[in-house]
Amino acid sequence: xxxxxxxxxxxxxxxxxxxxxxxxxxxxxxxxxxxxxxxxxxxxxxxxxxxxxxxxxxxxxxxxxxxxxxxxxxxxxxxxxxxxxxxxxxxxxxxxxxxxxxxxxxxxxxxxxxxxxxxxxxxxxxxxxxxxxxxxxxxxxxxxxxxxxxxxxxxxxxxxxxxxxxxxxxxxxxxxxxxxxxxxxxxxxxxxxxxxxxxxxxxxxxxxxxxxxxxxxxxxxxxxxxxxxxxxxxxxxxxxxxxxxxxxxxxxxxxxxxxxxxxxxxxxxxxxxxxxxxxxxxxxxxxxxxxxxxxxxxxxxxxxxxxxxxxxxxxx
Amino acid sequence: xxxxxxxxxxxxxxxxxxxxxxxxxxxxxxxxxxxxxxxxxxxxxxxxxxxxxxxxxxxxxxxxxxxxxxxxxxxxxxxxxxxxxxxxxxxxxxxxxxxxxxxxxxxxxxxxxxxxxxxxxxxxxxxxxxxxxxxxxxxxxxxxxxxxxxxxxxxxxxxxxxxxxxxxxxxxxxxxxxxxxxxxxxxxxxxxxxxxxxxxxxxxxxxxxxxxxxxxxxxxxxxxxxxxxxxxxxxxxxxxxxxxxxxxxxxxxxxxxxxxxx
Ligand SMILES: Nc1ncnc2c1ncn2[C@@H]1O[C@H](COP(=O)(O)OP(=O)(O)OP(=O)(O)O)[C@@H](O)[C@H]1O
Ligand SMILES: [Mg+2]
Numbered sequence: 001x002x003x004x005x006x007x008x009x010x011x012x013x014x015x016x017x018x019x020x021x022x023x024x025x026x027x028x029x030x031x032x033x034x035x036x037x038x039x040x041x042x043x044x045x046x047x048x049x050x051x052x053x054x055x056x057x058x059x060x061x062x063x064x065x066x067x068x069x070x071x072x073x074x075x076x077x078x079x080x081x082x083x084x085x086x087x088x089x090x091x092x093x094x095x096x097x098x099x100x101x102x103x104x105x106x107x108x109x110x111x112x113x114x115x116x117x118x119x120x121x122x123x124x125x126x127x128x129x130x131x132x133x134x135x136x137x138x139x140x141x142x143x144x145x146x147x148x149x150x151x152x153x154x155x156x157x158x159x160x161x162x163x164x165x166x167x168x169x170x171x172x173x174x175x176x177x178x179x180x181x182x183x184x185x186x187x188x189x190x191x192x193x194x195x196x197x198x199x200x201x202x203x204x205x206x207x208x209x210x211x212x213x214x215x216x217x218x219x220x221x222x223x224x225x226x227x228x229x230x231x232x233x234x235x236x237x238x239x240x241x242x243x244x245x246x247x248x249x250x251x252x253x254x255x256x257x258x259x260x261x262x263x264x265x266x267x268x269x270x271x272x273x274x275x276x277x278x279x280x281x282x283x284x285x286x287x288x289x290x291x292x293x294x295x296x297x298x299x300x301x302x303x304x305x306x307x308x309x310x311x312x313x314x315x316x
Numbered sequence: 317x318x319x320x321x322x323x324x325x326x327x328x329x330x331x332x333x334x335x336x337x338x339x340x341x342x343x344x345x346x347x348x349x350x351x352x353x354x355x356x357x358x359x360x361x362x363x364x365x366x367x368x369x370x371x372x373x374x375x376x377x378x379x380x381x382x383x384x385x386x387x388x389x390x391x392x393x394x395x396x397x398x399x400x401x402x403x404x405x406x407x408x409x410x411x412x413x414x415x416x417x418x419x420x421x422x423x424x425x426x427x428x429x430x431x432x433x434x435x436x437x438x439x440x441x442x443x444x445x446x447x448x449x450x451x452x453x454x455x456x457x458x459x460x461x462x463x464x465x466x467x468x469x470x471x472x473x474x475x476x477x478x479x480x481x482x483x484x485x486x487x488x489x490x491x492x493x494x495x496x497x498x499x500x501x502x503x504x505x506x507x508x509x510x511x512x513x514x515x516x517x518x519x520x521x522x523x524x525x526x527x528x529x530x531x532x533x534x535x536x537x538x539x540x541x542x543x544x545x546x547x548x549x550x551x552x553x554x555x556x557x558x559x560x561x562x563x564x565x566x567x568x569x570x571x572x573x574x575x576x577x578x
Contacts, residue, residue, distance in 0.1 A: 108370075181424065188410050188421040194370050195408040200396030200425035200473065 006153075013154035015276045016269065021160045021229075023268020024167035025221050029245040030252065030260035031174060032217030038190040038255050039210035042103055043115040047218055048239030049125035053094065054219025055226045055234035056129060058087035059138035076143035083141075084223065088216050095215025096208045103211075104204070122239075130236045137226075137233030146228045163224045170220065171261055174213070178257070186210060190255075218242075244271075244289070247296035253309025262307060267292040317343045317383055317508055318364070318400075318477055324377035325359050325368065325532075333359050335532040336378065341477060346499065346509045348519035348540060350549075351529035357512045358405050360529070361479050364510075365402045366392035383476065397425050399476030403483060405512075407466040411455030415446055418454050418465055422472030432472070439468045442501065460491040467498060477508045484515045496522050520544040 033047045044050075061067050062083035069079050102121050106114045144158035177183040188196040189206045197203055225241045226234035248267040252259020275288035299307065318341040325334035334356050341347045351357050362368045363375055366387075380388045387395055410418050419439065423432040440447045443464050449457065454465055463483055470478050480499065484492040496518050503509050513519035520526050526543040528536040536543070543549050 181420065181427075184413070184417055184420045185424050187413060187417070188424075191410045191412055192408055194367055195404060195410065196421070197367060197370070197392045198365060198396075198402050198404055198408070199422055199469070200393040201421075202391075202393050 010153045011276060015272050017154055017156055017160065018229075018275075019269035019272030020265065021157075021163060021268070022272055023248075023265035024163055025225050025230075025241065025264075026245040026248040026268050027261045027264025028167055028170065028217050028221035028224070029242050030249045030264045031171070031257055032214035032221070033242075033245070033249055034252070034255065034257050034260045035174075035217070036210050036214040038257070039186050040099070040103070040207045041111065041114070042118060043111060044214070045115060045118040046098070046122035046125055047214070048242035049122045049129070050091070050095065050098075050215050050218040051222030051225070051242055052129055052234065052236060052238040053125055053222075054087065054091040054215060055140065055222035055238055056133050056138060057090050057094070058084055058219065058223050059140055059234055061087045061090070062141040063139065080141065080143050088219055091215045091219040092212035095211035095213075098215075099207055099211040104207070126236065126239060133236075135236065137231065137235045139233040140223055140227050142223075142227050144228070157229050159224070159227045159229070166220065166224075170217065174217075174257060177213075182206075182209060221245075244292055247292035251296050251299050251306055253306030256306065256308035259306055259308030267295060270295045317341060318510065319381045320360070320364065320378070321381075322378035323360070323363060323375065323380065325356075325363055325373055326376045327359075327371060327373045329372075329374070333373070333532050334363070337529070337532065337534055338378075339527050339534060339537070341508050341510045343476075343508055344503065344506060345525060346503050346511060346523045348516070348523035348526040348543075349510060349512045349529065350514070350516045350519060350526060352514070352552075355529040356532040357529055358481055359532075361402060361405075361481050361510075361512060364395075364479060365400060366390060366395050367402075393425065396473055396475075399474075400479070401470040401473045401475035401477070402479045403466045403470045403481060405481035405485070407459075407462045409454045409462050409465050409469065411453070413454060414451050415454055415457075415465060416450045418469050419446075419472050422469035425473060431474075435472045435474050439471050442471070442498070443468050460487055460494065463487065463491075463495060464498070467495075467502075471502065471507075475507055477510065478502065479510045479512070481512045482514060483511075484513060484518055492518055516549060517544070520549075 029047065029051060033044055036042055036044050062080060067086060068074065068082045072079070074082070098121060102117055103114065106117055142159065144162060146157065148155050148157040149161070178187060185196065185201045186206050186209065188199065189201055189203050193203055221241065222234065222238055225231065225238055231238070245264065248263035249260060251267060252261070252263030271288050271291045274291040278287055303309070320340070321338045323334050323337045324332070326332050337356070337360055339347070339349065349357055349360065359368075359373065362371065362373065364380055368374060375388055379386055382395070382398060382400060385398070387398065410421055413421070419436060423435060426432045426435070445461060445464060446468055449461070454462065457465065467480070467483065483495050483499070487495065492515060499509055499511065500522050511519050511523060520540045520543050523540040526538060526540045527534050528543070528549065536549070
């Protein structure tokens with residue numbers, strides 16, 4: 001009796017850990033997507049490609065370039081952190097470049113046409129990923145490997161601990177950013193571009209910053225989606241992670257950063273719960289993969305704008 | 317300080333909306349720009365602040381000079397930095413943000429924290445109603461408070477010239493009076509004002525000089541008191557004579573003919 005209860009407790013704890021671990025990845029991807037959407041009115045269907053390419057860039061910097069390892073003999077965690085920061089800078093530049101080349105010319109076009117452009121962008125980027133980088137997974141060369149800590153009732157991978165800390169830090173950073181001068185200008189731009197320009201805001205610069213932030217968050221999501229216990233490295237199909245994050249985005253409300261975080265975590269938890277509890281043969285093995293979409297649909301029936309979606313406060 | 321000469325503006329490459337508008341706003345003046353719906357007042361404001369492109373509009377002729385420089389093709393942000401601020405038609409406050417955040421957005425061009433702080437204190441002293449609502453979400457405030465906020469936001473830029481586009485629109489008479497007092501006070505503190513209005517009475521009673529636009533042209537201009545006393549202006553804009561609204565030019569034409577007949 002006692003043992004059974006303990007086993008249940010431990011299963012629950014395990015489910016929560018893997019749910020949060022999945023959920024923080026969704027949250028990071030969803031946050032970047034929402035920031036790009038809010039600030040620039042672009043529904044970015046290439047977000048998965050950004051995550052994949054970002055993770056590939058990280059592998060490239062950490063392994064192929066072996067930066068900074070080729071110059072300096074640093075402790076593994078420090079060295080790898082420098083590789084990642086370098087990769088994040090490159091990802092940010094990639095985001096800025098993509099916006100400039102593909103999306104700036106589309107300013108003023110309707111949402112749908114712009115979304116189609118991002119689909120095209122996705123195809124181009126994914127072709128680059130598969131053609132030039134090949135179908136083999138590339139290791140993130142992270143310092144944690146498959147090490148984990150056993151807390152007795154639950155086992156947590158080192159990568160997961162790192163992921164929780166990094167994700168929490170990024171959420172806080174994004175929150176602080178939106179209270180800064182540039183962040184307020186970005187929110188103003190999101191709400192009313194013309195009125196923001198009337199305040200002297202350079203809307204083009206705001207677009208660039210939004211894409212840089214979106215690409216960085218996507219890359220971090222891509223990196224954590226490509227390490228233990230999820231994968232052994234980045235595959236081209238890392239892009240699908242974003243398709244699984246879409247329910248989180250819609251669930252939270254397409255235009256809410258807070259919603260992206262809450263949506264990401266809830267979808268991750270629901271998916272993990274379905275994976276560990278709904279193991280009746282009736283549900284089949286792939287059922288947990290459908291759960292995010294089911295949760296999304298149920299929420300949308302009740303709240304069509306998502307949990308935190310804009311309830312318009314415009315007053316005429 | 318502001319000189320608009322012979323300005324022509326075309327929307328979408330085909331719709332000619334301004335047909336040679338010229339006007340001036342000297343330093344420390346209040347200049348009224350009057351005209352019926354569709355006369356081209358807002359278009360004139362957009363041309364001055366550089367916000368035509370969003371509406372696919374373009375200056376095809378003429379020039380705009382400010383503080384001795386030609387600003388006709390300058391970026392909107394540079395014009396704000398030079399000291400031109402605009403309170404847009406319909407207030408256009410950032411409804412989802414708080415009062416303080418709206419003001420912070422207004423101070424965007426001000427990188428210097430001390431200078432921002434100074435404009436903030438000045439604005440709060442000018443508008444005590446806002447001081448009580450600093451953390452309120454702007455979208456939930458009343459129309460009058462929103463208009464005050466829109467003006468306060470523009471003042472955060474410490475402008476040399478502020479363009480107000482129909483600030484009295486949709487406000488109760490008492491609030492229109494309040495807005496008029498605010499404008500006079502802003503002007504007294506040294507800012508020139510270009511006041512676009514359909515409420516000609518309010519505008520002319522506080523302005524030094526006035527322009528009347530119709531169909532993309534200035535059809536009349538003069539000292540504010542003179543315009544206020546002018547029969548045509550009275551008839552058409554001040555509603556002092558009952559009857560169907562005719563075009564300003566028709567009124568004039570009709571009067572001329574009458575004179576000619578008698
Ligand atoms: N984006 C646009 N494209 C085409 N025509 C436009 C555009 N914006 C305004 N117009 C036209 O230009 C003319 C002048 O418009 P404008 O908004 O400048 O007038 P207004 O004097 O400000 O009028 P109101 O008092 O109604 O605000 C109108 O006939 C309007 O239909
Ligand atoms: Mg107008």
